Amino acid sequence: MTLMDAHLIVERGGFRLDLELTIGRGETVALLGPNGAGKTTALRALAGLTPLSGGFLTLDGRDLSATPPEQRPVGVVFQDYLLFPHLSARDNVAFGPRRHGVDRRTAHATADRWLERVGLTDHGRRKPRNLSGGQAQRVALARALAVDPVLLLLDEPLAALDARTRLETRAELRRHLAAHPGATLLVTHDPLDALVLADRLVIVEDGRVVQEGDAATITARPRTDYVAQLVGLNLYRGRGEGHAVRLESGFELTATDVVHGDAFVAFPPAAVALHPSRPDGSPRNTWPATLTDIQRHGDNLRVRLDGPIVVAADITPAAAAYLDLVPGRELWAAVKASETRAYPAE
Structure with missing residues (x-):
């Protein structure tokens, strides 16, 4: 069942993003493409951080095209995580529910549950500067999921990690994505992240989709030089x-x-x-x-x-x-x- 249906048109300077994208309930879609292809622009448009020049966005049947970012049922994990440095891990995770009007005690209880799910029960009082890269990534994921998002957006979520931490965190992230009932969009340049984490791949170049399908289809029949190099x-x-x-x-x-x-x-x-x-x-x-x-x-x-x-x-x-x-x-x-x-x- 389609949970997210979008036609994203964004015009900025000489660049035009014209991207049609659907994601099903419980599905993870990876958006891949070379630098400047429009991946991050698409993610920001879905989050409401970049306004649409045209097109539409519907989530679970609701038209959110003109809805402000803070009112969208969307969770975002940014590449650099963007944790609030002055807040503890617990308060970072509780921030989303609090912004949605949940009282402090309930928000902290939600944060505690998510910290337990990501294996950081004993790290709730730590500030971001006292967390490892992998731990910070898990806090950022918990913060995004604590608002029960219909759409989860992941912007290069493993790029800042070293090779060993990346391997461990990728496996853990896959487990959390499999349990997420909403739609997930993973923006990445790493084919391994896409192949391991996503159910379907969408390749974008110069603001347009050039190929999409499951991993077996994409790897067997590339249709552009970029995709061929990727696989x-x-x-x-x-x-x-x-x-x-x-x-x-x-x-x-x-x-x-x-x-x-x-x-x-x-x-x-x-x-x-x-x-x-x-x-x-x-x-x-x-x-x-x-x-x-x-x-x-x-x-x-x-x-x-x-x-x-x-x-x-x-x-x-x-x-x-x-x-x-x-x-x-x-x-x-x-x-x-x-x-x-x-x-x-x-």
Whole structure:
């Protein structure tokens, strides 16, 4: 059941956000996009902090398009948490209910329950400066949820945490989101946060939705360069002619899929094999390439290659040593047709 239905139109200077967005009851939607795509503008518009130039916002059947921020049933966790430095953790969490007219004793009882739920019962008297990053994030989440929001907005909620704390807090946040009966919008640039926390992904570029769907759909069939980079695939667009996709440059890539007309073709960097000379055997896609960059990528190396197509390839350190990889090295690249996916661009 749709709980939030919005068409957000915001015009600021030369930028225009034109975003249609729905979120179901109990659903978490991740809004992803490059810097300047409009993610934060969308979140601020939903919170009422940025006025709409057009469109609408309805929550649980109520039109809130012109409702002031303090009267919206919305909870927000900002990237830097924005806890009140002069208030204790308990009073920070109680602040929302108090603003909604709840008496002090009831608000503090609500705060105590939420601090217990986020595992901070013994930290209620601490000021924000005496909390760790993970603890501050949990206080901010408790503060947002203490008002029983119909819509919960999370703005890069894990970005300020170190890697270890982020891993632990992500798992805990997932548990709280699963228990939240309202709608949740997660704004993030981190694909792992989106994949772990969200039921559905919405990709926005230049103020517009370019792709949306569940994680499996997005990762299998990216439709823009940004999405391809997000999910770690090499992506090209061309004209499908059966098993072959001819790119604008005239270079042709072969796949096992059959496509006709405007098409995408994609393959992971791990599918690219590098050879010192032209390979013999089964690969249907081979081309000469020049190494332009090499960087560590997890336990392997990520290399960038120029040539008929620009491509990323993942290889082991042992393979790099064997190939004597240095920028400018001339190589041959190969990708099996069976590891290449082609699909319609329309």
